[in-house]
Amino acid sequence: MPSASLVFQSVVLGVLLGGLYALLAAGLTLYFGVMRVVMIAHSAFLILAAYLAWYAHRETGIDPLLTLFVTVPLFFAAGVAMQRLLLTRLRPATLTMMSVLLTFSVALVIEGLLGYAFSGTQRRIRLGYSSASIEFFGARVAVVKLIAFGMAALALLGLYVLMKHSRFGQALRATIQHREAAQLLGIDTDRIAGYGFGLGLATAAVGGTALSLDTTIYPSLHWHWIGPLMAIIVVGGLGSVPGAAIAAMTLGMLQSLLQLELSTTWAQTVFYVALFATLAVRPQGFFGGRLAQRF
Amino acid sequence: MRRDSDTPSSVPFPRRRLLHLGALLAAVAVAVSFPSMAPSPYEITVGIAILNYAVLSTSWNFVGGFTGYISLGHGAFAGLGAYATGLLVAKGELPPFAALFVAAALVAVLAVPVGYAALRVRGASFVIVSIALVLVLLLVFQSWASFTGGSRGLVVPRPFPGMLRAEHHRTFYFLFLALLATALLVWWLIDRSRFGMGLKAIREDEDKAQSLGTPTYTYKLVVFVVSAAFTALAGGLYALWFGDLDPVFQFSILSGAYMVLMALLGGVRRLYGPLLGAVAVGYALEYAKVEYGDTPLHLVVAGLLLGVVVTFMPDGVIPAAAALLGRFRDTGRTSIREVTAAELRGRREQSDGKEVRDGERRGRGA
Numbered sequence: 001m002p003s004a005s006l007v008f009q010s011v012v013l014g015v016l017l018g019g020l021y022a023l024l025a026a027g028l029t030l031y032f033g034v035m036r037v038v039m040i041a042h043s044a045f046l047i048l049a050a051y052l053a054w055y056a057h058r059e060t061g062i063d064p065l066l067t068l069f070v071t072v073p074l075f076f077a078a079g080v081a082m083q084r085l086l087l088t089r090l091r092p093a094t095l096t097m098m099s100v101l102l103t104f105s106v107a108l109v110i111e112g113l114l115g116y117a118f119s120g121t122q123r124r125i126r127l128g129y130s131s132a133s134i135e136f137f138g139a140r141v142a143v144v145k146l147i148a149f150g151m152a153a154l155a156l157l158g159l160y161v162l163m164k165h166s167r168f169g170q171a172l173r174a175t176i177q178h179r180e181a182a183q184l185l186g187i188d189t190d191r192i193a194g195y196g197f198g199l200g201l202a203t204a205a206v207g208g209t210a211l212s213l214d215t216t217i218y219p220s221l222h223w224h225w226i227g228p229l230m231a232i233i234v235v236g237g238l239g240s241v242p243g244a245a246i247a248a249m250t251l252g253m254l255q256s257l258l259q260l261e262l263s264t265t266w267a268q269t270v271f272y273v274a275l276f277a278t279l280a281v282r283p284q285g286f287f288g289g290r291l292a293q294r295f
Numbered sequence: 296m297r298r299d300s301d302t303p304s305s306v307p308f309p310r311r312r313l314l315h316l317g318a319l320l321a322a323v324a325v326a327v328s329f330p331s332m333a334p335s336p337y338e339i340t341v342g343i344a345i346l347n348y349a350v351l352s353t354s355w356n357f358v359g360g361f362t363g364y365i366s367l368g369h370g371a372f373a374g375l376g377a378y379a380t381g382l383l384v385a386k387g388e389l390p391p392f393a394a395l396f397v398a399a400a401l402v403a404v405l406a407v408p409v410g411y412a413a414l415r416v417r418g419a420s421f422v423i424v425s426i427a428l429v430l431v432l433l434l435v436f437q438s439w440a441s442f443t444g445g446s447r448g449l450v451v452p453r454p455f456p457g458m459l460r461a462e463h464h465r466t467f468y469f470l471f472l473a474l475l476a477t478a479l480l481v482w483w484l485i486d487r488s489r490f491g492m493g494l495k496a497i498r499e500d501e502d503k504a505q506s507l508g509t510p511t512y513t514y515k516l517v518v519f520v521v522s523a524a525f526t527a528l529a530g531g532l533y534a535l536w537f538g539d540l541d542p543v544f545q546f547s548i549l550s551g552a553y554m555v556l557m558a559l560l561g562g563v564r565r566l567y568g569p570l571l572g573a574v575a576v577g578y579a580l581e582y583a584k585v586e587y588g589d590t591p592l593h594l595v596v597a598g599l600l601l602g603v604v605v606t607f608m609p610d611g612v613i614p615a616a617a618a619l620l621g622r623f624r625d626t627g628r629t630s631i632r633e634v635t636a637a638e639l640r641g642r643r644e645q646s647d648g649k650e651v652r653d654g655e656r657r658g659r660g661a
Contacts, residue, residue: 032419036419038419038422038423040426086602086606089606090605090606090609091609094363094609096418096419097363097364097365097418097422098605098609100365100367100419100422101365101367101555101559101601101605102601102602102605102606104367104552104598104601105597105598105599105600105601105602105605106598106602107598108549108552108594108595108597108598108601109594109595109598109599109602111591111594112591112592112593112594112595112596112597112598113591113595114591115590115591115594116590116591116592116595120591219591223430223548224430226426227426227427227430227431230423230426230427231423231427234420234423238419238420263438265434265437265438266434266438268434269431269434269435271427272427272428272430272431272434275423275424275427276412276424276427279412279413279415279416279420279424280408280411280412280415283415283416283420
């Protein structure tokens with residue numbers, strides 16, 4: 001039995017990890033909401049953002065956080081372009097299935113190009129504050145992890161304010177809830193869906209930069225992220241942002257706690273166990289509403 | 296007005312059937328004589344690899360083609376079949392081909408709970424589960440090194456110890472060919488059966504199929520298990536042939552993606568669609584391996600190809616090409632009248648409705 005302080009340390013780390021999961025899962029939920037699309041390439045873009053941060057740091061020595069000013073708008077534009085140019089081409093009848101394949105192929109292309117450009121070598125950013133850590137009620141927490149969590153929390157908060165307290169957010173939520181009704185109210189749902197997709201991809205930019213601070217990255221890393229993220233959105237109920245956030249926190253903490261007793265790889269299986277258990281017991285997820293029923 | 300049955304360009308039914316039979320016999324003849332024509336054992340190994348892909352994508356097509364449920368994780372069943380066969384031979388001391396069938400049966404049993412969870416949900420969640428299956432099995436087989444050999448790999452003893460390498464390849468070529476023929480036969484039988492009709496009804500509209508009394512859930516589960524069993528047989532045979540298993544390659548999300556790509560490329564609604572797709576993609580893969588080695592660019596090519604097929608030809612290249620050809624062929628199936636509206640009105644004034652049809656026929660002939 002591990003000591004109480006070790007457990008506490010794990011809980012803190014779990015919360016910090018869960019924050020990042022929550023941000024990324026919120027992005028996935030957005031895609032699903034606006035287009036009924038499961039975006040497999042989400043985590044590939046995550047790793048792409050991490051690579052861009054690493055590359056900028058290696059070439060110019062700037063702080064990886066500064067790359068956000070480039071990657072966030074860039075990814076937003078890429079998301080809009082992807083929705084408008086690729087996903088709207090698919091037939092509505094088979095959109096859900098085919099979009100999975102399409103985004104899967106995007107993920108393969110990104111992984112292949114990253115491998116070609118930067119080779120399969122594992123990369124890591126070394127910063128002045130990489131090894132710094134602070135004491136938090138007896139738990140030692142690395143500063144970079146705190147920064148990553150802070151970024152994720154800020155981005156989530158921004159997303160929340162945007163969704164709840166702006167005209168655009170209202171239009172976006174209306175589009176998610178009922179597309180035809182939103183159109184009748186005069187909302188240009190195609191444009192809004194494009195922006196929604198862009199926002200989703202922007203979360204990957206923030207997440208990727210946060211990830212690059214304290215993680216060793218390599219091109220095929222995205223497979224280790226997409227599985228847990230998919231599990232989170234299914235457990236939380238497809239299309240439900242609060243559900244995704246709660247599931248992300250819970251599962252992130254469980255993973256962190258299990259790492260005390262088991263190896264890292266075994267601890268990661270908790271996501272898949274949760275996924276299969278959810279589908280066997282409650283296929284629509286634990287917080288999913290109307291949307292999740294049919295998917 | 297449309298007369299589909301007596302269009303001038305359509306071949307009479309028996310002749311068409313003979314044509315099909317002739318093409319089939321020619322294909323079988325080529326496939327069977329290939330090993331004796333191949334200049335070196337290397338070509339036979341390429342043939343085996345392509346046949347392996349063909350069996351895998353045909354097995355995938357049991358679920359993908361009939362029900363329209365796209366599984367990206369069928370590589371998991373191939374990997375499980377391979378490892379189960381390998382472990383039964385290496386640790387269970389079973390005779391190789393008994394192990395192969397026991398392994399396939401085990402995978403089929405395991406596919407029941409997986410299908411139970413995966414098929415309760417439609418569309419998106421199903422794909423998520425299929426991907427998750429591969430990822431979780433990769434984790435398990437890498438971590439559980441004491442049992443599976445982990446990343447060091449698992450060596451499977453050869454089934455025919457005294458056999459020379461060339462002879463070994465030749466034998467397995469025919470084994471894979473037999474497995475492919477069996478898979479195609481079963482697919483064909485299901486395609487013509489009432490069961491197959493129910494599955495296709497699920498593909499077209501699951502709610503309607505259910506409301507008309509098709510036991511959709513049972514049908515989906517049964518075909519999922521059949522598909523998993525064939526995939527496992529292919530994986531197991533591969534294990535016996537290749538003799539060395541590594542979790543990274545056995546539980547690779549990429550192998551599942553290749554199955555989808557091959558089947559979609561050839562056309563999922565056709566019996567030979569996945570086979571043709573496998574020949575095209577499999578040959579390209581083997582060629583690229585020799586010419587360019589193992590660069591990450593093969594991922595890019597596979598991704599681009601999959602993207603193009605999904606975006607522009609979701610029904611496959613063969614149907615797309617057939618549709619393109621059809622544009623240039625005079626099918627006679629048209630409701631366009633080769634008379635002007637004024638002429639038609641004139642005629643209509645002259646005669647009553649029954650004679651208009653005759654007049655129109657004359658008008659088209661002119």
